[in-house]
Amino acid sequence: MTTRIISATKPKRRKKSKFQLKLWPTVRFVFTIGFFILIGTDIWNGSTCVVDIGPVQIACPLGVAQLIAASRKIIPALLVGALVSLGLIFFFGRAFCSWICPGRWIFNRGPVKNSKPWKYRAWVQRVIVGGVVGAAFVCHNPIFCTICPAGVVCRGAIAAGNGGSVLPTIGWYTMLVGAEWATGRSWCRDMCPLGAAFSRISRWNPFLKIRRAEDTCIPCVACQRACPEGLNLSKDHDFSTCTKCLECIVACPRGAVDVELLQIN
Amino acid sequence: MKKQPDSKFSRREFLRIAGGASSVGLLYWLLRPAQASAALLPPGAQDSTIFKAICIRCGKCVAACEQKAINFDEAGFPFMDALQGWCDFSGDCTKACPTAALLPFNPDIAKIGTAVIDTDRCIAWNLTCQLCCGLCIRVCDELQQAIYRDEDGNPHIDPVRCNGCGACVTICPRSAYADGNPQRGKAVSIQSVNSVGL
Incomplete structure (x- = not known):
């Protein structure tokens, strides 16, 4: 009964939220595909590991950390590139995970079970990242790069553009999907070291934050069901794991999701 | 109330274990020890241990090679694939390499x-x-x-x-x-x- 009372006092639902666009998933998909076409046809020489944009080199921070751990050497240009990508995470949060990483379209589709982030999630993420870097240190080899979903597809795209084979890409993805299936957990949310590292860093991201409209939002679970990270706009306070996929905007029946360009507490 | 069959091993459990086992098997197959004949590294590479430690596997050398002489192995490391093309020692790969995995070389003695x-x-x-x-x-x-x-x-x-x-x-x-x-x-x-x- 309470919901009925609340809805009676709330204003009528808005037709649209500020950034309402039913096509957000399509836009993201086109963005991802376009990125890999640019990579595969050598218009951009690079990959998600290292890419040149003009004079700036952007490097994967986890890859650089592993590289330093594995080779015990510091390469200044790559370190600068890693700092640049940390800056990008500061501005865009985990947007990489849903706008560029193709794993988003393969793992983690649809509503997920157990989507309530568990209590010690931050520590689990720190352990995953530390374990990956430690494994690189022990093995003298950036091990995680072998199965990195983004890097594997980049290599597949470059190989396809240069007459090579895409079979390793398919093989690694089969393995990751198998792991996801076997553990019953989502790769992107619970297992991916890249996502873990990015969500640890994106705590400091104040830009482009999703926010519920207090006046129209009836606390429900529509956004939580749609969110691959299992975030609930009306319950959660920490949106550092948000990948800015904008699925909640599409899913919200009342148009109560806004995107705040700059959020300062 | 209908009694549930108290089997300890449901179908879901079985599928899950089978999926896990097959993914572990696939992991082993993909990470299996390299073949006895060492893969040919691109020119400018140091010895294979150092190379594997410092290569970030970004694929820039593969994309930069105009002769298409470099290809990926299963782990994503570049190697010289003479079936696709031959090396003209132009040094494009060493220029593209963002790390020190491929160092500049002298084309006359490489x-x-x-x-x-x-x-x-x-x-x-x-x-x-x-x-x-x-x-x-x-x-x-x-x-x-x-x-x-x-x-x-x-x-x-x-x-x-x-x-x-x-x-x-x-x-x-x-x-x-x-x-x-x-x-x-x-x-x-x-x-x-x-x-x-x-």
């Missing part, structure tokens, strides 16, 4: 490996005519002059002159996929310098 002719497969070795085939000789004459015919017309390789560019492998007309093994089909292959003993 050496990837040494070509070795499989006399069982070579057309010129198996025919008695003096001027059969010889495509590798023709292409090598423009590059290193490392392949020569003996008096019977059989090609031989001078291991000192050969720098392992792989042009002879690329042009060798023997099928690349004989016996289902792309490395063995061609009559000439590049062996890494260490395994030959130079």
